Every structure is written in C-alpha cells, then in structure tokens.
Amino acid sequence: MKYKLGTMAVAAMMAASPVMADLVFPSLSYRTGPYAAGGIPFADGYADYFTMLNARDGGIGGVMTKVIECETGYNTEKGVECYESTKGEGSLVYQPLSTGITYQLIPKTTADNIPMHTMGYGRTSAANGDVFSHTFNYPANYWNGASGAINYLLGENGGSLEGKKIALVYHNSAYGKEPIRTLQELSKKHGFEFKEVPVDHPGQEQKSQWLQIRRDKPDYVIMYGWGVMNQVAIQEAANIRFPMENFIGVWWSGSENDVLAAGDAANGYKALTFHGVGSDFPVFDDIKTHVTDAGNAAGAGDQIGTVLYNRGMYAAMLAAEAVKTAQEIHGVADINAAQMRDGMEALEITEEKMAALGLPNFGPSFKVSCQNHGGDGLVGVTQWDASSKTWSLISDFAPSDMDVIGPLIEEDSAAYAAENNIESNC
C-alpha cells in the first residue's frame, strides 16, 4: 500500500472501465469486525500470491491476474452485496470465507455458473460433487478434521480409544456444530465417551465451560472455535491446567493469534491443518523479492509465514493451479468462470507439482473429480512452541475415516438434493 491515495484515485478514475482480459479473483475479505484478526492475514496471503505471479511470471499462462477485494466484515448481508457487485467483473472463483456467506452463495453461484471454493469451511457435504456442482471444498473439510483428530489420538493411544473421554468445545453456531455428527459416529465405532460443550458467541466468558471440563476430566479436548473464543479457551485451559498436548483445535483455532495472547501457557497446544506452516519454503523468497520488497504487499508485510497468511497463499495457489488446468483443458489462456469450474474439477495436486511451485511438502497431494469435490481429506497436526513462537508440523498428512464420513456426506447431500430438486450432475 505504498501508493498515495490521491494518485490511486486518479489511476482508478483513468482505468474506470475494467479490463476484461484479466483473470479476476474476488477476495471477500474481512479486515474489520469481530474476526478481523483472522481475516487480515488470509486476505494478505491471497492477494500477495497473485501479485507475485504477476510480477514473476507475468500472470498465469500469459494473462495477468487481478484481485478485487471486497470487505464483508464476516457479515452475510455485506457478503451478498460483495458477490453481486463483483460477479459482473468476470470473477472466476469465489472464496466467501464465512459459513454464512457460503450457504447463501451455494445456490447463487450454481445458478450463475461460477465456481466457489470453500477451503476447510462452509458446507461439508458440498464434497459430493454429484449434488453440489459448483462448490468445492478440497483439500479437507470439517468432518475430515474431526476424524483426523480422532485418528491422530488413536495413533497416540496405540490404536484404541476404548473408555477414553473426549470433549468437544465448540462455537455455538452452524460452523461449530458441524463435527458433532461425525464425532458421535466415531465414538460409537471406537468406544470413547463423547461430550459436547457449547460456547455462545462471542465467547469472551467461558468460565462455566472450563469448570465443567475441570470436573469431567476428559482425556482430550477438541475445539471448534473462531475469533475471541479461541484465545479465551486456550487461556482458560491453561488456567485449569489442562495438559496442552491433549488439547487439539481445528484449523480455525490454530493460528498465532489464538495462542499468542496466552503466552507461555499455550506451549504444546495442538491444531489440525491441511497445509504447511512456517516460512521455510522457496516460494516465500519469491514473494519477498517480487512483492514485499517491491512495496506491493497487501498488508504490512509482517504476516508472511503465519498460519493464516499461508492458508490464504495456499488458497491462491490452488486457484492458480486450477486456472492452469483449465487453460490446458480448454486451450485458451483467458478462461471464463465455467471453464474455471472444469479446471477445478480436474485439479490434481501432486508432490512434484508443489515442489516445482516452491512449496515442497506444503500440503497433501490430492485429486478432485466430478463426484468428489472434497479431495482426499488428508489432515495433519501442528504443535505450538511458545518459546520460539512457531508452529511445527508433527505428523504427516494422514487420511481420515471415509467409512464414517462418506455415508454422512451422502445423507446430507441427498437431503439437499431432495429439497431443491437437484438431479445428478456427473
């Protein structure tokens, strides 16, 4: 942001008519409101990767990229406004970044023939591409997360959770309730005792919940939290001396923001992830040279390597790869939204591909197909080290229990299909 507002205004006035020959990526970001702390790094990462592509490679396949940012404040109504105002600009793929806006856009994007990518959030059953033709949630979804956490605990306990007690602390909203069904099924399968502990928005005060956990003494706590709830929960867990290494958050409860406020007490806290952490990847050097040092960073430039920045960057990378796939399929460089959808459906991320992009082992390798919009659902676990203030990946990206998740996805998407008279898409 080193342009002056004045010159930017003039430049914007002169370029009043949008250049349609760009690959347009709308970014429905939230840099204000209750969740701003999480929204800022994601939006920065998303924008910086495309800026880097423009500066380094001259866009994707020779066509420049353009990120249109629109502020939603995590508010559904503003999200609608953002969608309506950007969809006419040739937008290729939407990243709504909020469960509420996702639900709202699933039918709309389908009707408008624009794909939507809800990476690690949104409606889980959208993994069934048969029903949700324009919604993608690769590489992992909430139910993969729940199952991944249980699988990780199984590994810790030598393959059996018999007789263990696992509590789920969750944000009492659509998002937080997502994993309950999966965990209930898994508790039947593995014989552990499952307990739900809801926390109401915003979660500034959680004494009751943590006293309850202190009394019940669960062996493990899984958390699906977001915003201020995370920081308070980690602090309260530390207060009751719950062992941090038995406390696992989903990926939205596992950024620097969530643990920094608690200081040393958060040491050992674990979180799920579907992408790499840290800034130790070649691609960040490119971002530094072409974006930060050139003064084109979307934010202050100090977020590089943080979990949410990496996630935003990863989302941008997946979008860019989908564009490349679409360009190959259709043989045109300047693709449209419908072609982008085909590209996303044929997307395949392999180890070699990621290494070539400067992101070796950054995320799981997966393959999207017409039936499967959710990828393979590989989930890794990271752990926080409070003294060095870094996250580190402590497990491989391991598969989740599709025997349990598959039928649940089938059931939920079938209900949606029946309610909306959707015929098979594949």
Place this chain on the structure above:
Amino acid sequence: MNEQLAYTIEVFANGLMAGVLYALVALGFVLIYKASGIFNYAQGVMALFAAMTLVGIQNGQVPFAHLINAIFGTDVHKFGWHVHSFLAIALTVLVMIALAWMVQRFVFRHLVGQEPIILFMATIGLAYFLEGVADLMWGSELKALNVCASEGACLPQGMNVWLEGTTYEALGYGFFIDNLDIVASIVAVILVAGLVIFAQYTKQGRAMRAVADDHQAALSVGVSLNFIWVLVWSLAGFVALVAGIMWGAKSGVQFSLSLIALKALPVLMLGGFTSIPGAIVGGLIIGVGEKLFEFLIGAPFLGGATENWFAYMLALLFLVFRPQGLFGEKIIERV
C-alpha cells in the same frame, strides 16, 4: 466432602468472580447515567478504545500509521520504543480525559435538555465513531495485552495454586479460582471505595452528587455542569480502561472486547441504573445466578450455552417485582 456440593461451591465462587468483572463494566454506565441521564451505549467501545490505546502506547505504535502510509506513501509503523506499563496507563488516562472533554464539548453540550432516547442515540453515533477511529488509529489486528510493574511482575494469570492446595488438604477438594479474577476483585473494591470516597468527601464529588440530584438546583448554587460532565465522562473512561485491561488480559485486545457491554446490561437492569452499590450487587447476583443455572440446569438438561439469555431472564424476574432495579431510585409518577 460431598462432591456435588464441592462443585456447586466452586461454581458459586467463580460466579462471584465473574460478577465482579461484569460489575466493572456496569460501573461506567452507572456513573454517566447518574450524573447526566445518558444511557451510554458507547461504554463497551470506550473499553476497547482504552485498551487499544494502552497497548498501542506500550508498544510504541504510530497512531493512524495505516492511514498515514496510505496517504503519504510512507512506511511508518512503530516508534521503536517500549513504554513502561504505568506510564502507558497514565498516558491512556490522559487520552481518555481528552476524549471526555471532546465528547462534552462537541456532542453533549449541543444536546442539553434533549429527551433520553436522543441522548442514547447520540452515544450510538459516538460508538460507531470511536470504533472507526480506534481501528484507524491502532489497526484491527489482535494485540496481546500485558500490564507489568517490572520485568516478570505482570498481571497474574492461571489458577491460584495456594488456594487449591489448601482447600485440597482441608476439604478434600481443591477449589479453582483464577488469579486474574482475584486481582480484578481487589481492583474493583479499590475502585468502588475510591469512587465512594471521592463522591462523599471531595468538593468535586459533592458537586457531582448535586448534579445527579438536580441539574437546575446544582446550577443555581454555582456548580459548573460542563465541568462535572467532563469529570464524569473522564471517570467513566477510567473505569472503561480498567475493565478493558481486565478483560483484555485474558482474550487479547480486539473488536470483541466492545461486546462486553452486553454482559453489563442485565447487571445494570438488576442493580438499577443509578446506583453504584447496585452495580456491584447486581454483578454478583448475575454472575452467580448464570453460572449456577448453567451448572445445575443448563448444561445437564438444556444442552448448555444458556448463560447469555439466563442473565437477562434473571434480571427480568427481579424487575417484575422491583421495576426500578434493586437499588434504583423509586420511580414516582405524578399526573
């Protein structure tokens, strides 16, 4: 010791502690309402603003850095120094006093004699305004807040080990109390005692009470309304700062801090808008009531997360019997 009883006592004690934290927020409302009849919706945002200012000063952030960079194309973020917590608190208090003066000078001076709902509306405008200014000034990312007297002597966090150990040996069950809550309670007691002494024994305090009783009479004996109102807003700003520190220490400083005002509303309602002891007692009742309800009925039978609405229901129940709150001034209606 019976386990269920021990749990209940523990919940009760923690409810009391939570109640003190609620009361801290409620105090700010009461101060302003009592002296000027303004229901200050912006109290929560003032707590956020104060906490953000405190952290900003501590870390030597350049105010409005983002805006300055955007306009002038510069790249400034920090002054590069760290300010001692106490000095930073003192500076923040100065900022809050300046804010109080500005609020009085530019807003409420022009609205003297308006209906309560219009004054309320003005504070809503103020809340929007302050929220925007706070974000522009210090940025909307999350900031960790830590008040330290010296290196290593910061606000304590975590379980009080001594209490747990002692009670475990004496009663067979170690009770949990958060150290931060204990500090908050002590601070709240000092704050309330200070306010009461100030109101009872100083000249300005007496003038303040006179204004609260009757504006016109106070004016006629030579009390400067303007001064008193600035004073009251400054005090409310100070209380907001204290509340901001106590809540912000746990959760970090971010937008959600302004939502603590919602926790204070049932307290106000129950204790009465015009009574300082009411805010404390109301806070304790709400804190204990909602925690006990969640423990005994909410979590086992209703699926949990009942605290938010139960606090209001409890207050509503009290109001049905005492429509002016427990300690509020009796509403006398004449035709």
Place this chain on the structure above:
Amino acid sequence: MFYREAGDFRTTYAEDQQTFPIKFDRYRYYLVLFIAIVVVPFVVNDYWVNSLLLPFLIYAIAAIGLNILVGYCGQVSLGTGGFMAVGAYTCYKFMTGVDIWWGGELLFRLPEFNIFFSVIMGGVMTALVGVLFGLPSLRIKGFYLAVATLAAQFFLVWLFNRVSWFYNYSASGQISAPERDIFGVLLTGPSVQPWAAYLFCLFFTITCAVIARNMTRGASGRKWMAIRDMDIAAEIIGVNPLKAKLTAFMVSSFFIGISGALFFSVYLGAVEVGEAFGITKSFLVLFMIIIGGLGSIFGSFAGAAFLVLLPVALKVVGVDWFGWPTDIVAHLQLVIVGGLIIVFLIAEPHGIAQLWRVAKEKLRLWPFPH
C-alpha cells in the same frame, strides 16, 4: 410556489381526513408509487435488487413495526432480531411443511404452504410471541424495558439454535429457502428474477405502510400515543394500558415477523440465527427509527434508507471510485456514519422526518418568506 394549499379546497370529511390533504403531496405520493411499481421493475438488475432495494424494503417493514412500538406507544424494545428470527423460522417451517411429533413419532405433517401465506404465518406467529414478551411492559418502563426485551432476543436466538426441529434437523442448523413460486413466478431460490423478488417485497412494504399509517391515526394509534405521552393520565381518561400496550406489541411484532420472513426467504435465502438475527440486528433497526424519526412512517423509510444505502454508497465511492484499501474505507465508513448521526442529532434531534417536515414548512412559503 409549488407546495401550498391555496386553492386546494376540501368539501367533504373524507377529503379532509385523507393521508395527504395537500394536492401536491398527494401527486408526489402517486408519482413515487408509480415509479416504484411500474418503472423500477423494468430497469433493475440483480445488483440493485439484492444489495440495495430488497434490504431497504425489508428493513423498512421492520422499522415501521418497531416504530409503532417505540415511536407511537413509547415502549423501547431491543428484541427486534429475535422477533425477526421467529418470522423467518415460522416461514421456513410452513414452507417446508410443519411436522408435528408426539412421543418420538411423526403425528402428521401439514402440507407445504404457499410462500405468500408462509410469510403471513411468520407475521402471525411473531405477533403471538411478541404479545408474550410484551407482558413485562405492564410493569417495567423506559430503558429497563429495553434491556428486558433483550431477554427475548437472547432466548429466542438460543432456542432456534438449540432445538433442531426448527431447522428440520439439518447438520449445521442453517435454514435454506427451497424454490417456491406464486402463479408460476419464482420468488425464492437462486433463479428468481430480480423484478419478481422486488415486487413481492414492495407489495408487503406498501401494504404494511398503509395499514400502519391508518392504524396510527385511528383510535388505536391515539391510544398508543396517549400511553406514550403519559400512561397514568391515559389510564385515567379511559385507555386500557394492558390492551393498548399489548396491541402495540402485537401489531409491531406482526410487521417485524413479516420482515424477518422476507429477510430469510426472499432476500438472503439461507440464514443462521445467531449471525443473521443477532443483537446487532435489534440495534440496527432501533437506530433506523431514531435516525429516521420516532412516530413517523416516513421516518421509518428514511432511516432504513439512511442505514442501508449510506454504507454501500460510501463503499462505492471509497473503493470503486477512489480505489482506496478496503479496510480503510470500512473504518472510515464507521467514522462517517457515527459522525453523521451525531451531526444529525445536533442539527435536528427528531430525525430525518422532522427535517422533512421543516423543509415542507419552508417550501410552503418559498420563495416569498412573508
């Protein structure tokens, strides 16, 4: 010059008592209606309808409803969000067929209601709930009542989040409006024509406004205003406060329920109760009527327009025209909206409606001030 009653003779009582006794006013009103009904549907596109017109119309209904309660009857309420949620969830249940369970068995299932009647049912149910939560108003007054209505707000949101019957047992608790139509014209779902959604909401808005206008100037409105101005005095002259307050709660909640139902079914299409009908919604609608003007139907529209259109306008100017960073624009938006509220209040404490009235008075004399 234009706006005056000279030469505008009224010879019957009916003429004298009409809503717009001045000819110019009346023609202006007809013109606005004409443009809204006949012209606008042909020129609007998705963007205008979904981001500006629908929220404006729907918030206007909610604002009219709340204005009846706060502006006319003097009972401050902060339960609007919760009441809108009642409207939305009722509408959803009736749209998808209400299922009644008894002892774990499905007793029977009502047939799916037409969207029009679902919306109406949303209003009716909300009216009932509103009366229930209006009962404390007989004891509690002023800001105490405002805070007491928050109990309704938080309880209702919790209830809809907790009881899965309300969202047909879906996994996440979101409700989504399935496709429904009237006479073959789609009104909900993604493929709705913008004009259809617009006209549907416009119909409800106009009907509500006309009903509200006529109620507030009739006997019931006078009773409400008597209660507002001084309830003891009103009681002495024979106004039954129980009846007056509860009817105010009922009518107000009916409108708010309708707006909630439209908000869910036509405007958003999918909502989650905590996010869409949270406490911020209650405050937002209250802000609208205070800015617009308490005790004025026009004020409800003006306030809704102010708070719906201004942020969008500021965003368009800041981001699209000047190309400023979105976060700075969003923050400036707050500063400007907050500042404008204060400036407005200082200039005219009784809201935009009063400004309008003053302007009309001035216009009657213009250009000859004496």
